[in-house]
Amino acid sequence: MANGLSNLQxxxxxxxxxxxxxxxxxxxxLIWRIKFDDNNYKLLFILYTLYWIAPMLLRxxxxxxxxxxxxxxxxxxxxxxxxxxxxxxxxxxxxxxxxLLSHRLKNRKTVIYISLGIxxxxxxxMICYPCLATNIIQSITVGIGASGxxxxxxxxxxxxxxxKVFVTVSLLSLPPLIAEFMSSVLQCxxxxxxxxxxxSGKAVIEYDPTKYINIVKYMWVVGIVCIVAAAILxxxxxxxxxxxxxDNQYKEPVDNKWDAxxxxxxIVAAAIxxxxxxxxxxxxxxxxxxxxGVHQGISTNAYEGYLSVIFTIGQMAANIITGFFLVKKMxxxxxxxxxxxxxxxxxxxxxxxxxxxxxxxRLVLNIINGxxxxxxxxxxxxxxxxxxxxxxxxxxxxxxxxxxxxxxICSSQFFNTWMKKEVFAGKTLGWDEFVRRNWIVTxxxxxxxxxxxxxxxxxxxxxxxxxxxTIRVKxxxxxxxxx
Numbered sequence: 496m497a498n499g500l501s502n503l504q505x506x507x508x509x510x511x512x513x514x515x516x517x518x519x520x521x522x523x524x525l526i527w528r529i530k531f532d533d534n535n536y537k538l539l540f541i542l543y544t545l546y547w548i549a550p551m552l553l554r555x556x557x558x559x560x561x562x563x564x565x566x567x568x569x570x571x572x573x574x575x576x577x578x579x580x581x582x583x584x585x586x587x588x589x590x591x592x593x594x595l596l597s598h599r600l601k602n603r604k605t606v607i608y609i610s611l612g613i614x615x616x617x618x619x620x621m622i623c624y625p626c627l628a629t630n631i632i633q634s635i636t637v638g639i640g641a642s643g644x645x646x647x648x649x650x651x652x653x654x655x656x657x658x659k660v661f662v663t664v665s666l667l668s669l670p671p672l673i674a675e676f677m678s679s680v681l682q683c684x685x686x687x688x689x690x691x692x693x694x695s696g697k698a699v700i701e702y703d704p705t706k707y708i709n710i711v712k713y714m715w716v717v718g719i720v721c722i723v724a725a726a727i728l729x730x731x732x733x734x735x736x737x738x739x740x741x742d743n744q745y746k747e748p749v750d751n752k753w754d755a756x757x758x759x760x761x762i763v764a765a766a767i768x769x770x771x772x773x774x775x776x777x778x779x780x781x782x783x784x785x786x787x788g789v790h791q792g793i794s795t796n797a798y799e800g801y802l803s804v805i806f807t808i809g810q811m812a813a814n815i816i817t818g819f820f821l822v823k824k825m826x827x828x829x830x831x832x833x834x835x836x837x838x839x840x841x842x843x844x845x846x847x848x849x850x851x852x853x854x855x856x857r858l859v860l861n862i863i864n865g866x867x868x869x870x871x872x873x874x875x876x877x878x879x880x881x882x883x884x885x886x887x888x889x890x891x892x893x894x895x896x897x898x899x900x901x902x903x904i905c906s907s908q909f910f911n912t913w914m915k916k917e918v919f920a921g922k923t924l925g926w927d928e929f930v931r932r933n934w935i936v937t938x939x940x941x942x943x944x945x946x947x948x949x950x951x952x953x954x955x956x957x958x959x960x961x962x963x964x965t966i967r968v969k970x971x972x973x974x975x976x977x978x
Contacts (some may be wrong), residue, residue, distance in 0.1 A: 515680045518538050522673050538732045539654070540670060543647045546607065547674035547724040549614060549718040550640040552583055555803065556714055556780040557634050560625065563711070563784070566919075567704035570627040576909055578634040579778065585638035586901030594894045596751070603650050604734045607643060611726050614640045618715045633715065644671070645897045650874075654735055672811045679803040700904050753961035760954040761875055762899035767947040768871050769903025770910075771838065771940055774863055775845070776806050779835075779911050780857075788854050795854060802861055809865025810846050810872075817873045827874055828955045835948040836871035837863060839941050846937040848930050875951070910917055910939070943952055 522544070555580045564570045592612075598602045617636025620629040651667055686712050773779060780802045788795035813834075821830050841863040845851035851860060879896045914932050915924070 496859050498559075501624060503722050512684060515677070516686065518676055518680060522677070523781050525669075525673075533852075534731050536654070538728070539647075539650065541727060542607075542728050543651075543667075544673050545668035545721060545728060546611070546640075546643065546647070547671045548678050549618075549679075549725075550637050551671070551675045551803075552678035552721070553618075553633065553637045553718050554579070554641065555781060556682065557630060557637070558778040558782065560630050560711060561627070563704040564625075564627055564630065564709045567708065574915075577628055580909065581631055582634045582641070583901045583904030585635050585644045586904070587898055589639050589642040590645055590897050590901065593642060597646070598648075601736055602734065604729065604732065605648050605654075606646055608729060609725065610639055611647075611717040611722055612731070615719060615722050618719050618960055621715045622712055622719075625708050632696040639881050642897070642901075645667055645894045649669050650734070669814075671812070672807045672814070675807045675833075676804050679801055679807070681717050682714065682803075683801060684716070685711065686915060709876065742772050753957055756880075757954045757957050758895065758952045760895065760957075761879055762895055764871075764899075764947050764950040764954070765896050766899040766903040766906075767943050767950070768868060768875065769900040770907045771842075771903075771943060771947075772864075773904050773907035773937065774911055775842070776861065776868075777803065778906075780861070782804075783915075784854060784857055786924075786929070787852055787857065791854060793854050802858060803863040805858055806865035806868075809862035809867075810869035811865075813866040813869025817870050818877070823875075828879070828952060829953075831871060831874050831951050832948065834867050834874070835944050838867035838871070839944050841867060841885045842937050842940045842944070846930075846933050852933065871947070871951075878954075911936070 539845060550620075561570065561578050596606050596609070600606065612946050614636045619634045621633040623629075649668060649671075687938070689707060784802060785795050841860060845857065845860050845864070850856050877894060914936050
């Protein structure tokens with residue numbers, strides 16, 4: 496894979512490998528310094544981080560692989576939406592199934608191993624014979640892997656986190672964010688091998704799609720390494736099975752219209768946050784950055800993966816600030832209103848032709864995108880876990896919440912592909928037309944932000960006036976905590 500590397504590509508590979516080593520050391524120190532209740536908590540934290548690297552690494556290049564296959568004549572660009580939409584749809588079914596399997600098996604760790612095994616089986620065909628069928632298969636299995644977030648949230652809550660829910664949510668946001676940072680660096684390491692500039696130093700517009708496929712498929716090799724590593728680490732993680740669903744002894748079921756209304760409102764709001772995120776980040780942002788780079792004569796191969804890193808930095812900062820500070824100083828509605836305003840500001844500013852539609856400005860502005868998402872996500876999931884964490888043995892509200900995220904993913908791919916199908920198909924689209932369509936998308940995003948804010952506002956004031964029936968006053972025996 497390294498044959499014929501230019502000096503620029505070699506420097507890019509070395510820089511990204513250096514960033515990877517530094518990030519591994521920093522992440523290790525961070526995990527070591529965080530105060531955990533016991534070592535098993537720390538192992539579960541590390542497993543959560545390692546588990547998430549493969550889904551984060553692979554989902555953003557599923558669409559890019561489809562684009563290359565379409566340009567190679569292996570499939571049609573008219574179904575550009577299919578791979579990532581399949582990724583989102585699988586979550587609608589697999590997330591509830593995780594709850595049902597946990598209930599039947601009385602073991603969440605087994606459910607995690609089922610997910611790891613399926614991801615492993617899905618990645619192998621993509622390496623051996625990349626084509627439309629194997630791309631869709633791996634997209635399904637990556638979707639199954641991403642559906643595991645609810646399982647980890649439930650494990651942490653059941654095993655360790657009984658108080659300070661918003662602090663816990665902020666802490667639990669770190670593993671996915673660390674994993675996303677790691678995956679972004681790994682992506683840049685692989686894409687550094689792609690040709691970015693021609694002999695005259697201009698950005699490559701036309702590229703060999705077959706060569707692109709044969710290089711990018713190594714993402715799935717890295718993904719397999721991470722999956723196997725997570726499976727090995729999981730052997731040492733112990734689960735206290737007696738704590739499974741024990742919270743149901745202390746909580747009343749959701750059986751009144753006010754509780755049900757708040758859950759529905761928050762799930763729809765969660766779907767909108769996911770819609771906005773996937774319209775403005777991930778694979779969508781990478782594709783658009785490359786398109787803007789070609790227009791400006793700049794190759795973005797070496798650092799396009801850092802879009803996710805910058806988004807992650809913003810999200811991580813928002814989670815820490817919101818969970819540890821803002822919720823103590825302000826009410827949740829005020830915080831959510833600020834976050835919604837920031838997101839609308841980003842959407843508008845990122846579409847300004849002379850500012851937002853610039854490679855370097857888009858990279859910097861993405862930190863606002865991540866910060867706004869981090870604030871809204873932290874608040875919604877924190878409320879769901881705090882007030883409606885369990886309430887049922889089978890399909891939990893936190894799983895329904897994550898199902899809402901899947902709906903947002905599906906709808907965002909339909910919308911983006913419909914509006915900018917030429918860009919996602921790797922074809923030429925006039926710059927003025929691209930700017931025009933970008934503004935249409937921006938207007939749609941701002942409107943959904945307003946709707947999201949309205950839904951959260953309604954849920955906040957319903958909860959304030961009709962609080963959920965709280966935990967019955969019982970004190971868990973110390974021996975239950977020690978078992």
